[in-house]
Amino acid sequence: MLLKTIKVFLITSFVGYSFILAGYFAFAQQNLNSDFSNQITNLENELLAPSVELDLSSSGRLGQIASISALTDNIDDSTVSFLWYLDDVFDQKQSGKSKTKFSFKTTRANHVVRLVIMQRKVKITENAILVSSYNVSLAWNAETYVPPEYEGKALPSRGSKVTVTAIPDIKGYDSKDLLYTWYLDAESRVRKVLGEDEFSFFITKSVDFIPVFVEVSNLSGSIVVSQAVSIPVVRPSVLIYHQLSDKTAKTAVRKLFIAPGESKKITAKPFNFQAKSIIDFEYEWEFIGKKASGERKNPNLLTLIIPETSSLGIKNLMLKVINRKFIKERTSAILVVNITK
Numbered sequence: 164m165l166l167k168t169i170k171v172f173l174i175t176s177f178v179g180y181s182f183i184l185a186g187y188f189a190f191a192q193q194n195l196n197s198d199f200s201n202q203i204t205n206l207e208n209e210l211l212a213p214s215v216e217l218d219l220s221s222s223g224r225l226g227q228i229a230s231i232s233a234l235t236d237n238i239d240d241s242t243v244s245f246l247w248y249l250d251d252v253f254d255q256k257q258s259g260k261s262k263t264k265f266s267f268k269t270t271r272a273n274h275v276v277r278l279v280i281m282q283r284k285v286k287i288t289e290n291a292i293l294v295s296s297y298n299v300s301l302a303w304n305a306e307t308y309v310p311p312e313y314e315g316k317a318l319p320s321r322g323s324k325v326t327v328t329a330i331p332d333i334k335g336y337d338s339k340d341l342l343y344t345w346y347l348d349a350e351s352r353v354r355k356v357l358g359e360d361e362f363s364f365f366i367t368k369s370v371d372f373i374p375v376f377v378e379v380s381n382l383s384g385s386i387v388v389s390q391a392v393s394i395p396v397v398r399p400s401v402l403i404y405h406q407l408s409d410k411t412a413k414t415a416v417r418k419l420f421i422a423p424g425e426s427k428k429i430t431a432k433p434f435n436f437q438a439k440s441i442i443d444f445e446y447e448w449e450f451i452g453k454k455a456s457g458e459r460k461n462p463n464l465l466t467l468i469i470p471e472t473s474s475l476g477i478k479n480l481m482l483k484v485i486n487r488k489f490i491k492e493r494t495s496a497i498l499v500v501n502i503t504k
Contacts, residue, residue: 212237212288213235213236213237213238213280213287213288214235214236214237214238214288214290215233215234215235215236215238215278215280215288215289215290216233216234216236216290217231217232217233217234217276217278217290217291217292218231218232218233218234219231219276219292219294220232222294222295222296222297222298223265223267223271223273223274223294223295223296224267224296224297224298224332225267225268225269225270225296225334226266226267226268227266227267228264228265228266228267229264229265229267229294230262230263230264231262231263231264231265231276231292232261232262233245233261233262233278233280235261235280238280238287238288240261242282243280243281243282243287244258244259244280244281244282245258245259245260245261245263245278245279245280246258246278246279246280246281247260247263247276247277247278248275248276248277248278248279249265249274249275249276250271250274250275251275251277265294267294267296270296270334271296272295272296272297272385272386273293273294273295273296274293274294274296275291275292275293275294276291276292276294277289277290277291277292278290278291295388296334297331297332297333297334297386297388298331298332298333298388298390299329299330299331299332299333299377299379299388299389299390300329300330300332300390301327301328301329301330301375301377301390301391301392302327302328302330303325303326303327303328303375303392303394304316304317304325304326305317305318305319305323305324305325305394305435306319306323306324306325306326306437307319307320307323307399307434307435307436307437307438308433308434308435308436308437308438308439308440308441308443309434309435310432310433310434310441313432313434317435318395318396318397318434318435319366319373319394319395319396319397319435320366320396320397320398320399320435320436320437320492321366321367321368321369321396321398322365322366322367322437322489322492323365323366323435323437324363324364324365325363325364325365325366325373325394326361326362326363327345327361327362327363327375327377327392327394328360328361329343329360329361329362329377329379329390330360331360331379331388333379333381333386333388336381336386338358338360339357339358339360340357340358340381340382341357341358341360341379341380341381342355342356342357342379342380342381342382343355343356343357343358343359343360343362343377343378343379344377344378344379344380345359345362345375345376345377346375346376346377346378347362347364347373347374347375347376348368348373348374348375357382362375362377366396370396371395371396372393372394372395372396373393373394373396374391374392374393374394375391375392375393375394376389376390376391377389377390377391397435398435398494399433399434399435399436399484399486399492399493399494400433400434400435400494400496401431401432401433401434401482401484401494401495401496402415402431402432402434402496403415403416403417403429403430403431403432403480403482403496403498404416404429404430404431404432405419405427405428405429405430406428406430413430416498417497417498417499418498418499418500418501419467419480419498419499419500419501420501420503421467421469421500421501421502421503422469422502422503422504423469423470423471423472423473423475423502423504424469424470424471425469426466426467426468426469427466427467428464428465428466428467429464429465429466429467429480429498430463430464430465431446431457431463431464431465431482431484431496432463433463433484433494436484436486436489436492437486437488437489437492438486438488441461441463443486443487443488444462444463444484444485444486444487445462445484445485445487446462446463446482446483446484447482447483447484447485448465448480448481448482449480449481449482450467450478450479450480450481450500451478455467455480467480467500469500469502473502474502475502475503475504476501476502477499477500477501477502478499478500478502479497479498479499479500480497480498480499480500481495481497482495482496482497482498483495484496
């Protein structure tokens, strides 16, 4: 009882921690009886007890190979033996290793991998992990604009719509016969609907990412698998490209070197706006304090002409891009133009 009282007092009185702790040890040295000493010894032994955690890399589906690592604490791995069991069957081939691999050859719903750690023929700790033979993966897409030739993924911005699709791998069940429970942004359950393997939502917060979690189960609840994904959220942006020659592709640039009397063609490419086509954008170009106009049919294309009488030095080409359908959605970019001979 005395030990519990001292422990609670230490936790709730952090400011006087050092003073109380010193008094506590002085008291312990002079007054503790053998029972109290045994309590402290037992507590220290618990804190220093050997333990192991198991880290799993994959599921236990038929033909799947899963890598399992033993993460030990208070154990010298060089002085112990690792004994591995799969579904309570000792596996001689895998034993002796702190990291091993299992190949699953049955269609069981779950497998149990167990590790026993021995030291001088005495078991010092063990742990087990349940390996599900079923799995679910998540795929998502955002309804935002990216240039047609862009090979990357369109990312959502605030206000845009995102659709997440669950792709279950559960033998014997069609995806429409399963129950899907969706969670959004670590909040309470959003939806729980039979056969609803797709979930759509709008980005309503100014955040860097949105976590989505799904739990998939059969109606009886005997099979349950889950998966999570963090979807990045970005701001709309625009890049300025320039074509070095007729034979080279356009390259995104932040600085451009040009001589008086020369001209260069540049292109603005917006990304991740709530738009469907390049014609949904308005472009405002400005160079040396004067407005410039893009091509009539393609206002995102601009021919930058430097008169021969222009002075040398660094000038800024300013660009603003506005979404015609959502005029509050806009962005800007600066191209540094170095006029030099």
